[in-house]
Amino acid sequence: MKSKTDSLLISLYQKGDEEALSTLIHRHQRELFTFIFYKINDEDLANDVFQDTFMKIIVMLKEGRYNEEGKFILWAKRIAHNLIIDHFRVKAKNVKVSETTFETDEYSIFDLIREPSENIEDQLVTLQIQEDLLRMLQFLPQNQQEVIKLRFFDGLSFKEIADHTNMSINTTLGRVRYALINLRKIMDENNIVLTR
């Protein structure tokens, strides 16, 4: 069972093989849990989010709603990410986001979604920024959305993105650059300011 691909495990699970799910969970538990933990910095809460994530995955797989569009782990991380945002949205009463202007063109808006520091307010702001960015991504062409998500939300290296999308590293770099330029344009045209 351990030598089978994620895709095959999912297919077996959807046919009723519960052992396939166990293998899938054990294979990805560390990567997914680490991803969640470093976003919320609370072990118990991370367990809750991990559990909710896989409950959603289980239901979606059983309903046949999983499309083999990319890696299973990336899909799982997106579900976890959305659950984390939901969690903080419920808890958040007053989120302070200061508004400033940027002084140089070299400023990367994705500097804003670095790992959250220790206090809850910073984490909330980070999650809010991620959510705003995800919304803006919808205005980009599909291929640019994909590289941005893989690079800045899923944390893949340019080499990993190139492998994942069957592109050269140069194409990947260029596509990310175009996407960033487009995002800056969207921000300028809509007077959107993202900052901590």
Add this chain to the structure above:
Amino acid sequence: MKKNDSLKVKTLKPKKQTIDFLLNFSKSIEIVKSKGKSYPILKN
């Protein structure tokens, strides 16, 4: 005197009971389809 190093190391792994719950959850639900929609329900 030798120091007793009891620093806790974060394992970054979910608890065993979390995994056990998920495996039981999976076994305990089934999907019922009705009027083009699907609903997860608990088995008896």
